[in-house]
Amino acid sequence: MSVVGFDVGFQSCYVAVARSGGIETVANEYSDRCTPSFVSFGQHNRSIGTAAKNQVVTNCKNTVQAFKRFHGRAFTDPYVQGAKPTLAYELAQMPHGTTGVKVMYMEEERVFSIEQVTGMLLTKLKETAEAALKKPVVDCVISVPSYFTDGERRSLMDASQIAGLNCLRLINDTTAVALAYGIYKQDLPNPEEKARTVVFVDLGHCGYQVSVCAFNKGKVKVLASAFDPGLGGKDFDDVLVKNFIEEFTKKYKLDVQSNARARVRLSQECEKLKKLMSANSSDLPLNVECFMNGVDVSSKLNRGKFEELSAGLLAKVEGPLRSVMEQAKLKKEDIYAVELVGGATRIPAVKERISKFFGKELSTTLNADEAVARGCALQCAILSPAFKVREFSISDVVPYPISLKWSSNGAEEGLGCSDCEVFPKNHAAPFSKVLTFYRKEPFSLDAYYNNPKELPYPDPTIGQFLVQKVVPQSSGESAKVKVKVRVNVHGVFSVSSASLVEVVKSTDGEEPMETDPATKEDDTKMQVDQGEQKPQGDAQKESADKKSDSEDMETSEEGKEKKTDQPPSSKKAKVKTKTVDLPIQNSLHWQLPNDMLNAFVENEGKMIMQDKLEKERNDAKNFVEEYVYDMRDRLHGALEKFVTEEERDSFTLKLEDTENWLYEDGEDQQKQVYIDKLAELKKVGQPIMERYQESEERPKAFEKLGKLLQQYMKIVEQYKMKEEKYDHLEEADISKVDKKVNETMIWMNSKMNQQSKQSLTQKPVVTVKEIEAKTKELLDICSPIVTKPKPKVELPKEEEKAEENGPVNGQQAGEAQPGNPQKASAAQPGAESATDGKPEMDLD
DSSP states (O other), X not given: OOOEEEEEOSSEEEEEEEETTEEEEOOOTTSOSOEEOOEEEOSSOEEETHHHHTTTTTTGGGEEOSXXXXXXXXXXXXXXXXXXXXXXXXXXXXXXXXXXXXXXXXXXXXXXXHHHHHHHHHHHHHHHHHHHHTSOOOEEEEEEOTTOOHHHHHHHHHHHHHTTOEEEEEEEHHHHHHHHHHTTOSOOOOTTSOOEEEEEEEEOSSOEEEEEEEEETTEEEEEEEEEETTOSHHHHHHHHHHHHHHHHHXXXXXXXXXXXXXXXXXXXXXXXXXXXHHHOOSOEEEEXXXXXXXEEEEEEEOHHHHHHHTHHHHTTSHHHHHHHHHHHTOOGGGOOEEEEESGGGGSHHHHHHHHHHHTSOOBOOSOTTTHHHHHHHHHHHHHOTTSOOOOOEEEEEOSSOEEEEEXXXXXXXXXXXEEEEEEOTTXXXXXEEEEEEEESSOEEEEEEESOGGGSSSSOOEEEEEEEOOOOOOTTSSOEEEEEEEEEOTTSOEEEEEEEEEEEEEOSSOOEEOOOOHHHHHHHHBOXXXXXXXXXXXXXXXHXXXXXXXXXXXXXXXXXXXXXXXXXXXXXEOOEEEEEEEEOEEEEETTOOOHHHHHHHHHHHHHHHHHHHHHHHHHHHHHHHHHHHHHHHHHHTTTTGGGSOHHHHHHHHHHHHHHHHHHTTGGGGOOXXXXXXXXXXXXXXXHHHHHHHHHHHHHHHHHHHHHXXXXXXXXXXXXXXXXXXXXXXXXXXXXXXXXXXXXXXXHHHHHHHHHHHHSOTTSOOSSOHHHHHHHHHHHHHHHHHHXXXXXXXXXXXXXXXXXXXXSOOSSOOTTOOOTTOHHHHHHTSHHHHHHHHHOTTOOOO
């Protein structure tokens, strides 16, 4: 099972994986741990990540970036309309009202939804993780900004499905950072002690997030969170861009706003300048060659001037800090540490304001860029059964207050529309509650955010949930309907279940009505979904239980209905109840329909296949180009002696013709055309290469054969000298060896003489393969004869008793040489078992 965490940022992404050695941030094919959030569309394929960013100037209208904030937003959203003029690519409206991008892909105009574009980026991150882990990746945890609404989170979940990922959890950025911070701490207070309070400040490229977290041993609880989606590193870049556009308009009379490519280049240079100013306070130059209309532009800026230009943005830094402290009802003295993450926290003026607000030194113990991805991977490891992780529970919060609205049956009850806040701001999450309604027919619940001013966009709708198949009791009274609502681990609101409680009267004699206090309490209290709490540990489950027990559900008019519908307490027939599950029809705001989602998944598969085919086509083309350059150099270098002048001139001309073809008619051909062209060139070049390779390897092969012949000739000579070592061999066998050695010697000398007379430009007389075959033939015949072991010699019967006192004449199998008692002891059975077992041997 894969354990992977994805930090999908506005400008760049990071991938962290869990291995036996711990959590590791992995690098992409460019050996860079940072993958840009760019997708570029071309005539034949897509480019994603670094390859797409490299095309942002040359293919700016079809290179999509800065698309993360368009998730879950209508095309008519003020933010979307405000962003359109600043983008080099074109936005378009999707059929269901959301935002899409219009690009040229495969030489035709296409519109892709934001979910599809993010799905493409996740596909690239998935490939990076698979390359690092050497196995398929399905399960993962993905980070989201804490200010993302229900619609934005659902949109990102759809994108993960398009990429073929099973997202185990959408985790807030600051919560992931808190997990990465706390899980390694060994000195956290015990659960019964006062918690350690840490503030996490995350200022990224697009958003500003602050959260206050309370740490105890084995758990972290988010107390409050605040954010400003309109403050990030991008906004500081925009200040610089605006400044230089005004300057260049006056100085060079250039209309930069009308040229998308010029704006993109200026944005890139301003981002570099901003990073340099974070480390240097002196004047720094900004130069762009051929900026626009062939004009070179130049300017300079220093940190002091930059801070003046950014004064309005810097003033917004303290707002979320003050807000989060007020929400958590904490004083500055209660804060143990302030941890900074996010690339934009490196701006000195930002750090200065945060430090001044808390009145303490800021902590940068975490990797500012990779902390979120590492936290995601840790959360995935906690949820995965494949890894054993230190127990650490996480309790997050609901970023915006959520309310339910429903229509009462006015004709029957005289009541109009009513609503109820089910999850207030900073309520613990994940969390479930049970609401009780009295209804005679199906009814709908409308979920919405009840404080639209806090939302990043004006539409507060979450969705509508229709509870179906509600029927009155047999007596005609309203039936009791229990509805379970929850905010799950992704931070997404849903009506998870509904059930009808039917009252069945027994025929037994009348007796006082039985009421189960526990059941009655359950009907009127918020209940924790125990199943939801299990993955986060027992500590969170206990805190959630306490929370549920301390809050009564207030349903305003619904509560009145309940009281009026209750029968008077008197002696009644014995009552039994049974529960029937009710179907719920969901109508979620901006949720992709299933058929559209399936179509997007299928389309993504086709595009992945097209990318693969295009890669293979480009590889085939590159092989031809590489062969042309390689052979042209070698013909006047290492291969010069192995080709005639006429052949060299002819082949060189053919190589030049192929090179010209590659950059003209052969620029855009099918894969098979390149394969055939390479085969055509190799038909001429391969014989030359073979002559060269044979010339290099032939002396080594002859030398090996010669050494073997000398070895066998020496053994034959020793046999003829009647040496004891070979006196057990048969004379006929030795004669066979001698004959084979002489035949091979004659063959080798003959071939060597013929080859020495042969020109290097001609086909070799003998090949390395033939020499190796001759060597193998000699070994197969001679080796079994010369390596034949001596026969065993048995002890005479009368000398068996003398065996205990030492070796006798002749040797037994496995016995040591006479006069060497050490070797004799080593050959004993005990010693054999010790060496044969090899318990300490490392064979790897």
